Amino acid sequence: MKLDCWVVRDLLPLYVENMVSEQTAEQIKQHLAECPACQREYDSFGSTSRLDVLDTPAEFPQTDAKPFRKVLRKLNRQMHGLAYGLIIFFILWGFSLTGGEDLMYNSVIMPIVGLFGYYVFKWKALYKMPLLLLIINFLAYHLRFAQIDLVSVFPWTAIYSIFVVVGVLIAFLLHFAFRKERKE
């Protein structure tokens, strides 16, 4: 039995979606092979339905992206705030060890401060962190966090700055390596 064009066109939407019986599909396939007009109709169907498929997933992230990005930005801000707090805490803690027995802990604490510094300030951490270190160390000195004299604040800050800068450079290299890996 040969199908009429109008029957085929009526069935095309179902055929495209695979919602016709096997026999009907066979008939339509035969008809399409012999009828260029219906084949063209089918082709346009195929392309639009394929576009639909492409459009749908693209639209979902688009509509979802805004609130998601908002949440991400808010989270990022909170993480920065947290990192900032940790920087101040670690500097205070490290400086309070100055002149004590646990002084050497600073060879670990200060690079960690540098890691957080890079996270918050990126490459600007290279000068912002030593500055922050100096300010906080002065405050810490005035609050009597460390048992040292005022003149010693400068050399200790300079020494700690070197460790902090090492931490910043490590963070930069890690960041650089990860970004390169993601690109490849």
Ligand SMILES: [Zn+2]
């Ligand atoms: Zn036809």
